[in-house]
Amino acid sequence: MLLRFMGNMGVDISKIREALLEDEDFLRGFAIKVAKQKPLQELILKSVIPNVATKNDLKDLETRIIHYIDKRLDDMRNYIDKRLDDTRNYIDKRLDDMRKLIIATSTILAILLSALIGIQLV
Numbered sequence: 001m002l003l004r005f006m007g008n009m010g011v012d013i014s015k016i017r018e019a020l021l022e023d024e025d026f027l028r029g030f031a032i033k034v035a036k037q038k039p040l041q042e043l044i045l046k047s048v049i050p051n052v053a054t055k056n057d058l059k060d061l062e063t064r065i066i067h068y069i070d071k072r073l074d075d076m077r078n079y080i081d082k083r084l085d086d087t088r089n090y091i092d093k094r095l096d097d098m099r100k101l102i103i104a105t106s107t108i109l110a111i112l113l114s115a116l117i118g119i120q121l122v
Helices: 002-008 014-022 026-035 038-051 054-116
Strands: none
Touching: 002 014, 026 038
16 A cells, blocks of 8 residues: 555665665564464465475385385396396306316316226226
8 A cells, every 4th residue: 555655656666665675674573563463374374374284294204115115125136137147147157167168177187098008998
């Protein structure tokens, strides 16, 4: 109402409004005055409450985060176990190949040595 009155007097209302909105002390005082008025308190609370997290909301979030972390850890554990098994199987196969090669080489060497020294293998 005051602004309308001032506008009728030829005062540039938009400049006054901009100046007031940039003044932190004015805004702080205005907010306190508004918040102290009973009818406006309910309106303020109704507009703020939907954006406020409750203890149950936080507990639910904590539970979901813990489940997510547990799932990721299980996935990582399974991946690492699989990779370790694959590596272990690869090494076992290579060792088995080496054993076979050593046995074959030993057999060939034994035959060659026996031929060189004239011993007959049974």
